[in-house]
Amino acid sequence: MEKVNEKVNRQIQTNLPQKKFSAGAISASVWQNSGQKDGKEFEYASLSLERCYKDKEGNWQHTSTLRVADLPKAVVVLSKAYEFLVLREKAEAQ
Secondary structure, eight states: HHHHHHHHHHHHHHHHEEEEEEOOOOOOOOEEEEEETEEEEEEEEEEEEEEEEOOOOOOEEEEEEOOGGGGHHHHHHHHHHHHHHHHHHHHHHH
């Protein structure tokens, strides 16, 4: 378990997602977070979903707003992120 904690600490310090799943312009990122409740520290995962696009000037932008045509790709990346989290949880439990 120590190696997992070291990896999580490095990711938190560099503020990078633990894993990123992309389909075209749509991506889901898995983030590892830590919190404290009743004086006890705990870790939990969260997800961010975004669409990348180029603006009129040709600069890349990011938004959490999706178009109807983006929904199938959002389903794919969210399913992959969920699968990653479930399999990771199962592996950690063994």
